[in-house]
Amino acid sequence: MRNETVDPYLLTPGPITTSLTTKQAMLHDWGSWDADFNAMTGELCRRLLALANAEDSHVCVPVQGSGSFAVEATLGTLVPRDGKVLVLMNGAYGQRIGKSLSYMGRGYVAIDKGDYAPPSPEEVAEALAADSAISHVALVFCETSSGILNPVAEIAEVVKAAGRSLIIDAMSAFGALPVDAGELEFDALISAANKCIEGVPGFGYALIRRPILEGAEGNAHSLCLDLYDQWRYMERTGQWRFTPPTHVVAAFLQALREHEAEGGVAGRLARYTRNRDRTVAGLRDLGFRTLLEDRWFSPVITTFLSPTHANFDFRSFYDRLKAKGYIIYPGKLTQAESFRIGHIGQLHDVQIDGLLAAVTETLDELQVDLHL
Ligand SMILES: *Cc1c(COP(=O)(O)O)cnc(C)c1O
Numbered sequence: 001m002r003n004e005t006v007d008p009y010l011l012t013p014g015p016i017t018t019s020l021t022t023k024q025a026m027l028h029d030w031g032s033w034d035a036d037f038n039a040m041t042g043e044l045c046r047r048l049l050a051l052a053n054a055e056d057s058h059v060c061v062p063v064q065g066s067g068s069f070a071v072e073a074t075l076g077t078l079v080p081r082d083g084k085v086l087v088l089m090n091g092a093y094g095q096r097i098g099k100s101l102s103y104m105g106r107g108y109v110a111i112d113k114g115d116y117a118p119p120s121p122e123e124v125a126e127a128l129a130a131d132s133a134i135s136h137v138a139l140v141f142c143e144t145s146s147g148i149l150n151p152v153a154e155i156a157e158v159v160k161a162a163g164r165s166l167i168i169d170a171m172s173a174f175g176a177l178p179v180d181a182g183e184l185e186f187d188a189l190i191s192a193a194n195k196c197i198e199g200v201p202g203f204g205y206a207l208i209r210r211p212i213l214e215g216a217e218g219n220a221h222s223l224c225l226d227l228y229d230q231w232r233y234m235e236r237t238g239q240w241r242f243t244p245p246t247h248v249v250a251a252f253l254q255a256l257r258e259h260e261a262e263g264g265v266a267g268r269l270a271r272y273t274r275n276r277d278r279t280v281a282g283l284r285d286l287g288f289r290t291l292l293e294d295r296w297f298s299p300v301i302t303t304f305l306s307p308t309h310a311n312f313d314f315r316s317f318y319d320r321l322k323a324k325g326y327i328i329y330p331g332k333l334t335q336a337e338s339f340r341i342g343h344i345g346q347l348h349d350v351q352i353d354g355l356l357a358a359v360t361e362t363l364d365e366l367q368v369d370l371h372l
Contacts, residue, residue: 008322009351012329013144013172013301014067014194015201016345018255022199025254026247037246038238040253045205047256051174051265052189054181054207061213061231062205064224064245067171067192070204072100073225074167074188075138078212079106080219083135086111086127086164088119088155091145092332093169097138104221109134115333116146116292116303121154128162136165136187141173142298145332146291147340149177149298153184160185165212171195171204172300175259176268176344187212193248196268196300196344199255202248272299275343275352282356283341286363287370291338300344301329306337311368314339320365324358326351 010017030037045060052058063073075097079085083106087098090113101108111119111127119139128134137159141152152168159166165187170179175196179189187209194201206227213231220226224242233241262268276299280290283304291303306314314330314337321328331338341355363369 008325008327009347009355010327010342010345011347011355012327012342013340013344014192014342016194016198016342017347018198018200018251019258019346022251022255022258025250026200028247028250030246030250032244032246033239035238037244037249040249041234041240041244042238044249044253044256047253047260048205049207052179052181052207057181057209058207059210059213059231060205060207061227061234062203062240062249063227063230064203064240064242066201067190067195067204068096068100069225070190070192070206071097071169071171072104073204073220073222073227073230074190074206074208075100075106076104076222076225077216077220077227078165078167078188078208079136081106081221084108084131084133085136085138085167086124086131086134087138088124088140088150089113090116090118090148090150091140091143093140093143093145093171094138097140097169107133108138115335116143116148116296118148118150118296119155121151121158124155125158125162128159128164134164136167138167138169141168141170141177142300144172144301147298147301147303148292148296149173149300156185172344173298175265176272176299178265178269181207193252193255196272197252197255197259198345199252200248202245203252269299271348272343274349275299275347276302278349278352279341279343279355282352283359286356286359291333291336301340301342303331303333303338303340306331306339307368307370309368309370311366313366316366317362320362321355321358324354324361326355326358
């Protein structure tokens with residue numbers, strides 16, 4: 001069974017396979033200034049805040065672009081030009097935060113754990129105690145490059161105890177992993193339309209603690225990425241500054257309703273976890289090995305080590321899986337050869353069964369027997 005179209009399934013961390021109804025929600029045109037569209041933006045923001053139990057403490061600011069635009073906009077808006085960020089890195093997305101800060105001329109120091117080791121709360125506490133100039137800490141919730149779930153709650157406590165401001169890149173986590181603003185102390189949490197909420201790509205958003213955003217006027221170095229200005233304008237007019245991705249917003253609202261119908265965060269977490277468990281068990285049966293130990297697994301994406309078998313070649317493995325209707329994802333590690341399989345998007349038992357059958361067939365075609 002295909003996803004009600006002829007497209008291959010995307011076993012990737014976004015863009016992901018969306019439902020037919022989410023795609024169909026885009027079959028209309030909206031005026032960016034029109035009350036109907038403004039109501040859609042309002043509903044979207046209310047729903048996102050409710051998902052994080054953050055209606056009373058935070059505001060939601062969407063911004064045009066991919067997820068990285070939202071990360072860069074949040075950093076540039078909240079970190080003053082003389083601020084300094086402690087960036088916790090264990091993969092490509094933590095490194096991108098550092099790169100964004102360099103471009104924007106904001107100071108930062110990093111704790112870089114390499115390809116996947118998680119930052120420990122103790123070393124974060126030490127780094128904060130040692131440098132009083134650090135104003136903010138930036139952390140990636142699920143580091144999508146390896147698939148590791150970082151110890152967000154423990155680090156948030158340390159950051160709070162040290163009186164610093166926490167910015168979380170929750171891009172591939174929000175909507176599938178529980179976030180409760182009453183328990184997790186964050187000043188900003190960032191995600192995008194095309195990850196666990198299962199919308200189409202085109203905008204990102206940040207949930208920002210209200211008084212923090214109120215105090216952020218004039219920080220931004222970029223007009224388009226000034227979330228303070230975007231928020232003020234939206235508050236005043238109900239509209240986005242500059243052309244909004246109208247169709248993407250419509251699809252996202254539909255995706256949010258489907259998220260709710262599936263049982264919200266708990267429902268989605270259960271399905272993604274099941275997808276992961278079945279995929280990992282199936283591939284291990286075939287002789288594949290995971291990069292991480294099970295206790296660091298996220299329900300978002302899993303990294304598998306490329307087999308060293310002489311006949312295994314990632315490119316032909318990929319092409320043959322694609323021909324069978326399944327698109328997997330290359331690895332993003334600097335050390336080991338690897339590939340990744342995503343568990344998010346409109347993937348259910350049938351698709352996981354289909355994927356495992358396709359992998360089995362492909363190994364046969366390549367004459368790769370990993371048990372020998
Ligand atoms: C997807 C993702 C991003 C954003 O990537 P874009 O390609 O800009 O959408 C940022 N951080 C994490 C952890 C991600 O998974």
